[in-house]
Amino acid sequence: MNEKIENILNHEGVFSVVAKGEDFPHIVNTWNSFVIFKDNNLFIPVGGMEIMEEILENENRVIVVIGTRELEGLHGMGIGVKIIGKAEIFQDIEEYEVMKNKFEWARAVMKIEILEAYQTT
Template structure:
């Protein structure tokens, strides 16, 4: 599945992250081009995401949905992947420095460790 994830991230698209909110799922979006993917982990620059950070302190499990219409999927053009992982927002890891150099607005980095992934389309 890593190869499919890497291929999707080569194309611009929405990278959606869903966490458990108080009364309803909480979702944030970023762009595929902002994301670093290595060793079964995502690293995403964080500007705001204050509510997301609050919710992750209570429950760190997230669902990530990525996709592109540019790749052949299961039923034709368009490939999507659903990912389940554990997330945290940090600013004391090397990847934060890497992303901060590229995106000066980043106040932290969200690290998502992949637990499961499935092709959906």
């Protein structure tokens, strides 16, 4: 599945992270091109995401949904993958410096450890 994830991230599409909010799921979005995939982890620049950060302090399980129309999927053009992972937000890891150099607005980086991944489309 790692190769499919890498291929999707090399094409533009929406990258969505869903966490368990107190009363309702909470979601944040970014673009595939903003994400770094390294050592079975996803790294996302964090600009705002204050509510997401609060949620992750109590419950760090997340669902990530990625996709692109540019690649062949299960039933024609368009591929999607659902990822189950554990997320944390950092300011003191190497990947934060990479993100800060690329996106001056980044105040931190979200690291998502991939636990499971499934192709959905």
